[in-house]
Amino acid sequence: MNAIALSHDFDALPTVLDRPAPSPHRRHRIDQFDLVAEAVERFNRLLNRLDANADPLDADRIATAARELCDANTGQPPAPCIARQMRRATTLACMTGDPDWKAANDAGDVARLVIDYVSGDGDLIPDGLPRVGRLDDAIVIRTAWPRLADEVADYLDFCRIRRIEARLRGVRRLDFHMDRDAWREACRAEFALERHQRQVREGSYVPASAPLFRVH
Numbered sequence: 001m002n003a004i005a006l007s008h009d010f011d012a013l014p015t016v017l018d019r020p021a022p023s024p025h026r027r028h029r030i031d032q033f034d035l036v037a038e039a040v041e042r043f044n045r046l047l048n049r050l051d052a053n054a055d056p057l058d059a060d061r062i063a064t065a066a067r068e069l070c071d072a073n074t075g076q077p078p079a080p081c082i083a084r085q086m087r088r089a090t091t092l093a094c095m096t097g098d099p100d101w102k103a104a105n106d107a108g109d110v111a112r113l114v115i116d117y118v119s120g121d122g123d124l125i126p127d128g129l130p131r132v133g134r135l136d137d138a139i140v141i142r143t144a145w146p147r148l149a150d151e152v153a154d155y156l157d158f159c160r161i162r163r164i165e166a167r168l169r170g171v172r173r174l175d176f177h178m179d180r181d182a183w184r185e186a187c188r189a190e191f192a193l194e195r196h197q198r199q200v201r202e203g204s205y206v207p208a209s210a211p212l213f214r215v216h
Helices: 037-050 059-072 080-097 107-119 135-169 180-202
Strands: none
Touching: 037 059, 037 107, 037 135, 059 135, 080 107, 080 135, 107 135, 135 180
């Protein structure tokens, strides 16, 4: 499984985003930037499109999460949890822009919604804000990820198979094209080969009951 699909506590987004703080402080500012109510409402509508069960966020929870990340990363690059989500966004951009890959179900539409937000100019939090300017992007990616994880895993394996097939044919990867059906067929062939090799390793071409030498 590719590292971007894994989940680790050390790079999780602040827990206040998953449940309200016990004593809300009604924060609405990140550094000197105000979280406007209308923008927060628009942001929640997007989260609801990505996950109908997503818990709406208020300005206090978002600002509190930003403060936690700033306190933990003073003078440092963006927090690891934000950087990790942005690596996922890079993969999504590659997947949606790959002419050889046709996403299954609605994964392509969901991925494009995410990319449109991440690359657009209608952010809830300005990208240039130190340390937490991509926090809203990270929230969007994390919200959509349950609907995208399996598709991304398939796409990464597709890329692996495509590189192998291009190398076997002695051509540059960019000059070699295959589609999802060809990838599935290659996966079946790979699985069959691995199963055969495993059977060879575990078995023997000579029956165990037949001794190599006979003593008279």
